[in-house]
Amino acid sequence: MNSKELSRLLQSLVDGQLTVADGVERLKQLPFEDLGVAQIDHHRELRQGVPEVVLGESKSLEQLKTILTAMARRGGNILVTRLDSEKATVLCSQFPTAEYDVDARTFCLVQQPIEISGQGKVLVVCAGTSDIPVAREATVTARMLGNEVEELVDVGVAGIHRLLARGEQLQKAAVIIVVAGMEGALPSVIGGLVAVPVIAVPTSVGYGAAFGGIAALLGMLNSCASGVTVVNIDNGFGAAFAANRINRKG
Amino acid sequence: MNSKELSRLLQSLVDGQLTVADGVERLKQLPFEDLGVAQIDHHRELRQGVPEVVLGESKSLEQLKTILTAMARRGGNILVTRLDSEKATVLCSQFPTAEYDVDARTFCLVQQPIEISGQGKVLVVCAGTSDIPVAREATVTARMLGNEVEELVDVGVAGIHRLLARGEQLQKAAVIIVVAGMEGALPSVIGGLVAVPVIAVPTSVGYGAAFGGIAALLGMLNSCASGVTVVNIDNGFGAAFAANRINRKG
Amino acid sequence: MNSKELSRLLQSLVDGQLTVADGVERLKQLPFEDLGVAQIDHHRELRQGVPEVVLGESKSLEQLKTILTAMARRGGNILVTRLDSEKATVLCSQFPTAEYDVDARTFCLVQQPIEISGQGKVLVVCAGTSDIPVAREATVTARMLGNEVEELVDVGVAGIHRLLARGEQLQKAAVIIVVAGMEGALPSVIGGLVAVPVIAVPTSVGYGAAFGGIAALLGMLNSCASGVTVVNIDNGFGAAFAANRINRKG
Amino acid sequence: MNSKELSRLLQSLVDGQLTVADGVERLKQLPFEDLGVAQIDHHRELRQGVPEVVLGESKSLEQLKTILTAMARRGGNILVTRLDSEKATVLCSQFPTAEYDVDARTFCLVQQPIEISGQGKVLVVCAGTSDIPVAREATVTARMLGNEVEELVDVGVAGIHRLLARGEQLQKAAVIIVVAGMEGALPSVIGGLVAVPVIAVPTSVGYGAAFGGIAALLGMLNSCASGVTVVNIDNGFGAAFAANRINRKG
Amino acid sequence: MNSKELSRLLQSLVDGQLTVADGVERLKQLPFEDLGVAQIDHHRELRQGVPEVVLGESKSLEQLKTILTAMARRGGNILVTRLDSEKATVLCSQFPTAEYDVDARTFCLVQQPIEISGQGKVLVVCAGTSDIPVAREATVTARMLGNEVEELVDVGVAGIHRLLARGEQLQKAAVIIVVAGMEGALPSVIGGLVAVPVIAVPTSVGYGAAFGGIAALLGMLNSCASGVTVVNIDNGFGAAFAANRINRKG
Amino acid sequence: MNSKELSRLLQSLVDGQLTVADGVERLKQLPFEDLGVAQIDHHRELRQGVPEVVLGESKSLEQLKTILTAMARRGGNILVTRLDSEKATVLCSQFPTAEYDVDARTFCLVQQPIEISGQGKVLVVCAGTSDIPVAREATVTARMLGNEVEELVDVGVAGIHRLLARGEQLQKAAVIIVVAGMEGALPSVIGGLVAVPVIAVPTSVGYGAAFGGIAALLGMLNSCASGVTVVNIDNGFGAAFAANRINRKG
Amino acid sequence: MNSKELSRLLQSLVDGQLTVADGVERLKQLPFEDLGVAQIDHHRELRQGVPEVVLGESKSLEQLKTILTAMARRGGNILVTRLDSEKATVLCSQFPTAEYDVDARTFCLVQQPIEISGQGKVLVVCAGTSDIPVAREATVTARMLGNEVEELVDVGVAGIHRLLARGEQLQKAAVIIVVAGMEGALPSVIGGLVAVPVIAVPTSVGYGAAFGGIAALLGMLNSCASGVTVVNIDNGFGAAFAANRINRKG
């Protein structure tokens, strides 16, 4: 129920078409989604160029086909994350203009030009080559959400000079997403070098006491650099979404 | 070594007061902190109104006195976090203009007017009254860093209407810090209601399977609201610092 | 040994066919299962329309065939849970009237009309589409146990308005089973909205720090809504069984 | 805003004292708590004899005095949980009619007769004498919420005959709360003996690998008795609240 | 109800003082503890020289006084474990013949000569001097249960020669209790040297990654010596009780 | 070097064929295994009828063939544990007299009659049908080590009457191995019913918060029945080995 | 930028080809890697006979081919670790002089004679045959890094005499790498026997409460032998690298 409908309801009350008692009853049952607070959500989905997002991992090929077909009809852009290559092959043949990134495991169907809504550049930094898939998911997501993105790869802390040599690039970013597995130390170093927001993404890269990303996660939560924030293990999508919240602000 | 000193060094080379070999040698030994990348740090500390921060918890009263006396002399503002009330009493008698917040356990010595550098308002929301100390640490920190801050207290998810009634206030914030213990569900609800950056702070409030904040931390890392970022348990300071990184951007 | 047999034993004592010493000996060896306390169990199993339950997961196809054939002969209803589709195909061809639910992974052989013993409706609510299999297991189980069941799907806390819009449905349920993965926050919100019993089921949906359902489990155990109870991760069956204990009460 | 107020608002619209536009505006800002869904909450709190509950643990004596004074004025009953005996002594001298239970650490101020709203008896069973404080918290809470309560103490599974000897008492209960520390096995045995709802409360009783109640918690979550539900470690209050949800049903 | 009482009941049936129906009723209600299975328990407690055991840790001084006074009256021996020295001082003044072991934190009241029921010697070995309290609890318990006990102290694996030098003593034991903290490796070495039963007791000795005994516990559970069994962390009492089960066998 | 060889060495010293200095040198280098302490080991392995044990899990088919061929040549009995059925098929065709137990995953080659060295019966009890593989491994191992073994299956605590009905069988055992997954409560109940040694084996049966056997393991370590000892998760072999240490004692 | 380039820059300043301001600017941007600290790294890689190391596990066959082809062209030695045999077969056909160790899962391409840079022997000791793959990885790595290596296999603590018999070999090593799974006790025993550096490598060998190597890791971190250091679970490569740091010292 939007404002127009609400006006109509009240008008019919004024017009005597509705008793006060009935009005009270209808208003008490009023779906909350119609009352404004939640409308941001719809607003966002419907705005041109902003993608609808589907988590591919836990859905069957059949489910994905149904969902994507319905979504595609609305004409907006679509981002599917965590889609394995087997399903992707089938979906790409059905949606020939879609692009599948095998590293990021993302499927992008761009039906509308992506409007750049971000104020500055999002920089995605990753510690080792094994962290690239998560970094790439962040990159693809941030781009689909309307941000300019740069990538800086393989600048782990065990070879600190490689990172320091890129000081200027770090300084120019509006938001930095730092992706690292193993001990997850890179966000601490970068957080100490720059003043902009730093979002840390632990990855499940490593073995033994890496515990599938727990070591990196704990490292990042305990960063000695003030004001580093953290998302879930391997959650490149979430980091990009957070970067977008920051970058589009104002 | 700042730019002026570097100029002087190069000039003395041009002037023949220094050989090329000696110049190479001195430049190779040049402390890296002088080379620009790290200067942001100094820049920040020296700029008027921005506080120097001291972690009070692990320092003795003697150490705190020495550090604060030295810092106070430089004339800047000082923020001590996690300071217990016993030490605070002594320090407040030594620094009579300082203010100690017993909830936040923060000690603030403001010697220079705090310049508002943030673009919008930081909103600090907390789930229950027991979460107030962590929320207050965030509030005090964000203010000391030059942000306007509002607080919204006791709007836990078990009484969702109290939160929804404040929808407008949520919508107007530039950055929202959400502080919650127990199951830590509040950031998910708020993250779904607003489009601005949401920083989640798990607290150690709870008992039994709350595991000193682990339950809340995991809840927040797994938030079903996209783009919520998380800081360490009870880390109100870090959340405020991250909010400041975001709010001063641009 | 039932009451009749016990009477007979005592009578033979009275009749002098048994000495007191022999009577003492026989009564000391008396199997406890015959003494009443445990008879509820048999009572339940033998009552018409109540299913016998088999955990399918850890049994071979051969074992399942043997067990089901024996059970089916007794003429009661049978519920097999956690049965994979491969085994189900074979069993369904052997028991053509049985129904296999591929989402719930349940196999139901209904040989007797299911008597509705529940007083009110059991409402199964689930947070996301990925939680549906566990929710469905709860639904199927609750129905087989003789309850009317409704389902409410995809009302996660990140889109709180969708849940609030269904307030009436929540208010009318006799027992609510809430199924959620990731941060597991939904039971807290629902527990705050209703006065009826709420049973929370954490699911293993999620990745990284979801730790296979631990995050959701902890979230639910620490719910800030009073009186929410919890069952094991992915245990839709157990939740329905608990709901049945509640609903058939009186 | 209750129904009466809503009526008044609509009436003033009908009466022309309010324009449709202003009505729309006011209704859009309408606090959700006034719209019915949340009214259960107020309903409950305001109904005679139902207590207001305060978690004593994390509040200072000053805070407790302020809160209790305000609450007491409304004339309802008050339950404070997890209150240490030192604070209790002071509060009892201020509220001379209040009763403090040193085992349960509960403080009860009964200003109105407690109306029995429960349909049957709540039975609180506890495994060992060390579990008594948690059991007692459940007992006191359930009574304050309007239930008849019986207690059955020290019937741990290592002396199974003591439990079996009380079979009749178990069979007659409407809801059973089972409190146990260490391996937490008691709910499994009781869950197998009875058909009524069983709520398991793990306690932090034990040492070493009891891990402050984790062993008991896991034991209960994995109970081989179907349909046992679990609350947080040491959460006697929550178990009683859940029992009350069940017992007052219908 | 013991055999004599059961005889009497049956006799009164034979004598016609009881009808068969009443007999059935009384026997159905018969407390299970009277039926033989559980009598071992009573048997054990009542047999001369075998102690009654009280866990001192979680009981108040008042409770302990009441319990011990009642127990002492029955004339048997009493063992209180985990009793702190403060309470012990008071109890020792009340029971002047009792002995308190400050290391073991055990209180022993021997009112009857302890009959040696064990077939061989129990050897209590401990890795370091810090493990002595737990070892001593095992020693005192085993002695109170009627076993001859020897102790072998400070033979940790980092000085393996000290252990090997005591080979003969190891070979002669009937049961060996091995107490060790830190990495808990000692049971593996001893388990490889002897053929008799080895009971491993992890202690909470250590710091950091010792995790209060978890490291030692895991070490012992994963012992590469076949057939080593383990009890809870710091559970010297339990180890001695298990040793007694073994030693008195036959 | 056995006693005979040592005599020979000393004799050659007495005979003057060896100088004192050379004697010192040879004795200092003397392999410790020759000095008696370790001889039990060899003694055991070489004694007729006692099996050599091979852990099949981590060995390739080639390795197993080589090892078994070498062992078989010595003429003793051989037990391979944790052998999958694929490898077993090949090995059984090579050793046609061997027997493979598909449940226990054990391979037994009996070349010598197994001498019963145990004093009493080992009783292997298991809680549910899913625990049978671990129970069977214990049974097969105990038999190969020379013990009479009985099995008691599917007597879980949720149907306590089934267990109690077998009281006599429990009382007659010399050692009881109790195998249980899920909450692992069975050893507590049995430990309270009998006076003989009880060895608890947690199994990895269960899901969710069973955590692959951790719940059962913790339950058993915290058993409220005194003197229950525990082995590693799924370690039926180890439990049988421990039972053998106990049963052959004296 | 090496010293020569720096000289040239300064010279052009002296020559007037560069202004002081431009010189300051260029020096501020100077990549840190050129300033000496990081050059060790390059130095090492380029020195003859020292291998370049590639982690094979997370790379595709295509990626490996590209990397190895590029590396091979530079003429140095190459070590690929954690390479599965399938990929190895393909790579070995492309690099016919390379050697693949199926146990160690290492691929070695030796194009230059390996110069022995270590001062003493590295001794790799392993507890059980299942630990051999990790031990072998250490051996191969240490050899590729220029160390003489000896191996000592299957000397677990449950048969301590086998280890003691090799005392001399232990005493002669310059560095000892100790590889052990299960309870990980071997480093404690060896650390107590020798004075040289001992590096402990926990392996994931074991099951149940071995928790994939956590038990061994904790055992080693809590070793009662002073000065034992530890690397990650299954990290034979890291242990060898650490041994090389030690052995080439001086």
Next chain:
Amino acid sequence: MNSKELSRLLQSLVDGQLTVADGVERLKQLPFEDLGVAQIDHHRELRQGVPEVVLGESKSLEQLKTILTAMARRGGNILVTRLDSEKATVLCSQFPTAEYDVDARTFCLVQQPIEISGQGKVLVVCAGTSDIPVAREATVTARMLGNEVEELVDVGVAGIHRLLARGEQLQKAAVIIVVAGMEGALPSVIGGLVAVPVIAVPTSVGYGAAFGGIAALLGMLNSCASGVTVVNIDNGFGAAFAANRINRKG
């Protein structure tokens, strides 16, 4: 029994004072500690200037007095670690020449000049001022063991320039001990900068998800710098002991 005593034994055999049989018997019982392998231990303890080490933490004042008095009489140097200041005050008054370091919590009684046995310098680096106590324990220990030690304090990774400015000092060390809490990232950076052995010491500094040093420990075990080894949390003593094993090598 040393070589002299062994000679004497053999001589008495040659002299006919001992029969061969008696000689065999005595040699079989020969304490292994006398046979050479273990003598390193004694050798070390007795050599001039090397300290005897006592763990102060778990010992009473009485025990410490007894032990130290006995040790002091032998005339060697003594190091007590983890000694609280209260006990230290008493001990220092008894041993007036001893020195107590309140940061390191070490007590050193130097009765013999400490001989420098290390080949190079041990560098102890620590990340933050809160890590100083652990670093200092390492320093004091390494010095007592005969090493030259330098300290480098407060060079955490969030201000990487401070560390890089000390590159030369890092390059000159023979062994580096790196002490860090929170995310424990410093060893990775240093391990990448230097070629010498790096021993990482996690500290319990931090709060929340630092989990008492687990975050730092995991960070260090997963270091992306090859060949970093790790000791237990807060184990400055162990790190120094390991450094000494390395530094005195050769």
